[in-house]
Amino acid sequence: xxxxxxxxxxxxxxxxxxxxxxxxxxxxxxxxxxxxxxxxxxxxxxxxxxxxxxxxxxxxxxxxxxxxxxxxxxxxxxxxxxxxxxxxxxxxxxxxxxxxxxxxxxxxxxxxxxxxxxxxxxxxxxxxxxxxxxxxxxxxxxxxxxxxxxxxxxxxxxxxxxxxxxxxxxxxxxxxxxxxxxxxxxxxx
Amino acid sequence: xxxxxxxxxxxxxxxxxxxxxxxxxxxxxxxxxxxxxxxxxxxxxxxxxxxxxxxxxxxxxxxxxxxxxxxxxxxxxxxxxxxxxxxxxxxxxxxxxxxxxxxxxxxxxxxxxxxxxxxxxxxxxxxxxxxxxxxxxxxxxxxxxxxxxxxxxxxxxxxxxxxx
Numbered sequence: 001x002x003x004x005x006x007x008x009x010x011x012x013x014x015x016x017x018x019x020x021x022x023x024x025x026x027x028x029x030x031x032x033x034x035x036x037x038x039x040x041x042x043x044x045x046x047x048x049x050x051x052x053x054x055x056x057x058x059x060x061x062x063x064x065x066x067x068x069x070x071x072x073x074x075x076x077x078x079x080x081x082x083x084x085x086x087x088x089x090x091x092x093x094x095x096x097x098x099x100x101x102x103x104x105x106x107x108x109x110x111x112x113x114x115x116x117x118x119x120x121x122x123x124x125x126x127x128x129x130x131x132x133x134x135x136x137x138x139x140x141x142x143x144x145x146x147x148x149x150x151x152x153x154x155x156x157x158x159x160x161x162x163x164x165x166x167x168x169x170x171x172x173x174x175x176x177x178x179x180x181x182x183x184x185x186x187x188x189x
Numbered sequence: 190x191x192x193x194x195x196x197x198x199x200x201x202x203x204x205x206x207x208x209x210x211x212x213x214x215x216x217x218x219x220x221x222x223x224x225x226x227x228x229x230x231x232x233x234x235x236x237x238x239x240x241x242x243x244x245x246x247x248x249x250x251x252x253x254x255x256x257x258x259x260x261x262x263x264x265x266x267x268x269x270x271x272x273x274x275x276x277x278x279x280x281x282x283x284x285x286x287x288x289x290x291x292x293x294x295x296x297x298x299x300x301x302x303x304x305x306x307x308x309x310x311x312x313x314x315x316x317x318x319x320x321x322x323x324x325x326x327x328x329x330x331x332x333x334x335x336x337x338x339x340x341x342x343x344x345x346x347x348x349x350x351x352x353x
Contacts, residue, residue, distance in 0.1 A: 096320050099313060106310075126268075129261045136258060144225035165265040168272030175277045182279050187303075187352070189287050189295060 095131050098124055113180030121179050122169035130162040245334040253312045256305040263302060296352055303348040308341040 102124050109117040137158050143151045173179060222230070241247070276282055287295070315333050318324045324333055 096317060099317060103310070103314070122268075125264060129257075129264055132254075132257050133261055136254065142225070144223055161265055161269070164272060165268035168268035168270070169264075172268070172271040172279075176271070177279045185279065185283055187299065189283050 095128075098128050098131075102128055109180040110183060113178060113184070115173065115178060118173045118178040118180050119170065122166065122173060126162055126166040126169065129165075130158065133158045133161070245331055245338075249312055249315075249334050249337065253309060253316070256309040259305055260302070260309060296349075299352040300345060300349050303352070304341060304345040307344040307348075308337065311337045311340055 105117065105121050105124055109121040134155065137154045141151050141154045146154075169179060172182070176182070177185070315324070315337055318333070324330065
């Protein structure tokens with residue numbers, strides 16, 4: 001069912017989503033093990049037993065996948081089916097680029113401590129940690145368990161923590177020894 | 190005479206067809222209901238998720254998250270306390286920590302924090318390899334997983350030697 005949720009959220013037309021749901025309903029009602037789309041049991045559904053509403057045979061998995069891929073590739077940010085339109089793909093890529101960047105910045109800032117690398121390290125670390133904390137909060141503090149108010153409040157709290165931490169680290173970089181030197185000193189106590 | 194149209198309408202009017210129509214159209218066009226609320230309303234069975242055997246895939250994944258969380262607490266704790274305190278001499282802060290906290294505890298914290306960092310970085314590289322599209326076969330997952338664990342344990346040893 002999560003596949004249907006993904007499909008609905010990606011901006012698939014209601015027609016395709018309904019066809020997919022009929023397909024999966026046919027699979028489930030046949031009480032065989034439902035593997036996502038391409039099961040032999042689904043392809044051989046008879047028309048009268050689990051047929052679609054307009055009398056047509058449910059689409060074969062191959063055709064469904066073709067329709068899905070063209071829809072997903074052609075539409076850019078039409079996530080209008082679920083919440084407001086929000087194309088997450090650029091943020092996702094940015095998260096990976098920051099992680100890659102951190103792989104270089106951490107050894108550099110520790111090996112050659114200087115103010116520029118200190119600020120860069122602080123900024124990229126806080127961004128990376130912020131995304132991680134936000135993912136944890138969104139995954140575990142769900143509206144279905146805690147209610148929508150608490151869930152939104154916790155996400156806002158993560159934002160506040162990140163802002164405070166970034167401010168604190170920048171202040172430390174400005175007034176004190178700086179992040180690179182500090183980590184080296186702390187490792188020696 | 191059972192024409193195609195009549196047959197269609199008869200089949201569409203059965204309760205199960207009505208339920209399918211309701212569930213599919215409601216989730217496709219107007220998602221007024223939360224995913225979990227809908228599934229509990231339809232009284233769908235859950236998988237026996239409490240009986241799962243610990244496997245390297247899941248254990249490493251949750252350890253990645255837990256080490257990330259622990260390191261975040263360290264980083265954010267340090268940052269926010271730097272903002273809150275009036276102390277601007279880090280050497281003095283370290284001095285006061287060294288006098289109040291016993292060496293054994295300091296050693297433990299350093300080894301744990303260092304190992305967590307190394308593990309998180311190594312497993313992070315493993316994650317990034319997935320994001321670039323390779324390493325998904327079961328054999329590769331297990332091999333890279335065991336390599337990450339072995340290197341992390343090795344680093345724990347190295348850190349313990351150097352932190353003493």
